[in-house]
Amino acid sequence: MQRQVALIKQSLFDQGYLDEQFMELEELQDDANPNFVEEVSALYFKDSARLINNIDQALERGSFDFNRLDSYMHQFKGSSTSIGASKVKAECTKFREYCRAGNAEGCLRTFQQLKKEHSTLRKKLEHYFQLARQAGPKETARRPK
Amino acid sequence: MTREELPNLAESKLTALVVDDNFVNQSIHQKLLSRLGIQNDVVCNGKEAVDAHCSGRNYDLILMDMDMPIMNGTQATKRLREMGIESKIAGVTTRANEGEKKEFMEAGLNDFQEKPLTISKLLSILHKLDFYVQT
Numbered sequence: 001m002q003r004q005v006a007l008i009k010q011s012l013f014d015q016g017y018l019d020e021q022f023m024e025l026e027e028l029q030d031d032a033n034p035n036f037v038e039e040v041s042a043l044y045f046k047d048s049a050r051l052i053n054n055i056d057q058a059l060e061r062g063s064f065d066f067n068r069l070d071s072y073m074h075q076f077k078g079s080s081t082s083i084g085a086s087k088v089k090a091e092c093t094k095f096r097e098y099c100r101a102g103n104a105e106g107c108l109r110t111f112q113q114l115k116k117e118h119s120t121l122r123k124k125l126e127h128y129f130q131l132a133r134q135a136g137p138k139e140t141a142r143r144p145k
Numbered sequence: 146m147t148r149e150e151l152p153n154l155a156e157s158k159l160t161a162l163v164v165d166d167n168f169v170n171q172s173i174h175q176k177l178l179s180r181l182g183i184q185n186d187v188v189c190n191g192k193e194a195v196d197a198h199c200s201g202r203n204y205d206l207i208l209m210d211m212d213m214p215i216m217n218g219t220q221a222t223k224r225l226r227e228m229g230i231e232s233k234i235a236g237v238t239t240r241a242n243e244g245e246k247k248e249f250m251e252a253g254l255n256d257f258q259e260k261p262l263t264i265s266k267l268l269s270i271l272h273k274l275d276f277y278v279q280t
Contacts, residue, residue, distance in 0.1 A: 024263045028176050036176060044169045074212065078239050079169040082261045 001135040008128050017121050022084030038129045044083045045122055051076045052115060059108060069107065070099040087117045151264065152277060155182030159276055160203075163187040164194045164221065165210040165237075170260070174208055174237070177267050190214055191221025198225060204232050206276065208262070211238035211249055219252045226253035233274040237262055 012018045022037070029036045055072050058065065077092035079085075091114035098106030161183050163174045171187045178185040186202070188194050190213040207225075211218040222234055235256040236249045250257060256273050258266045271277035 021261050021263075024261070025173065027264070028173075028180055030180070033176070040169060040172050040176075043172055047168055074239075075167060078167055078260065081239060082167075082169050082173055084261075 001131070005128070005131050005135045008124075008131060012124060012128065016086050017124060019084045019086040021082065025083065035133075038132075040083060041125055041129070044079050044085070047079055048076060048088075048118060051079075052118065055111060059111065064102075064104045064107065066099040066102055066107075070096055073099065085118075085121055088114060088121060091117055151180060152268075153182045154271075154277060157182075157276070159183045159205045161185040161206040161208060162194060162197065162202075162204040162232075163208050164189075164191065164213070164218065165208070166190050166213040167210070170210065170262075174262055177262060177264060178208075180264065181267065181271075191216030191218055191224070194221050195224050195228070198228060198230055203230075206271075206274065207232050207234045208237050208270075209234050209254070211236060211245070219249050222249070222252035222254060233276075235270045235274070
């Protein structure tokens, strides 16, 4: 089962969902906090759900306050960078570029893609952590090739 | 650096303050500090950092985010230096704009690192600020 967990993790990196930062977090896990990455991920998804809701409401209002939207997205990008959520981070960057260009349509389009990537990552990580818990603790965190 | 090679600075009794409005970053930065044996507190913005010092708390190291509500990192750093706080302050931010970085440094930082913070970057800060000698 450890092998299955390792393969799933490898695929998350190969498909670009996660980057090196995720491995940095896994290496912080110790006996005192064996589920640190899962806890931080849960915190991330809770915080990012709030930001998505704020942005959704701001976009639904119709009048685009690009400064406010950019501010929300700056926070979102920061969190995504910190946990290694690579694809989500890329969409955040695109959204901010559209904000700076004052491109409302670009913002709307990118935001839909961002929500999709966010949702996909959430499901994949939930699956990964569930299997990792079943497999039990591993001796060391290994970097994917 | 493997887990086994990480220095344990608990004996040095270093203390640190994490100043960041983002809960994910707070959690990660606190964990990084704890892994190195550094006792730490956390506040959510620059004003809380200033208030903490006004109430008599003091730290060897402050990890200061730049973009925060109420009082940002640049303003908080300036204020702390005006108060005579001599703690080492390391700016930690995602902003790479040279102008903003320069302004942040000139506010009174001792060092600067781009997020995301990692063990290597934190050790680099500690080494540069003479808290840790690399062997």
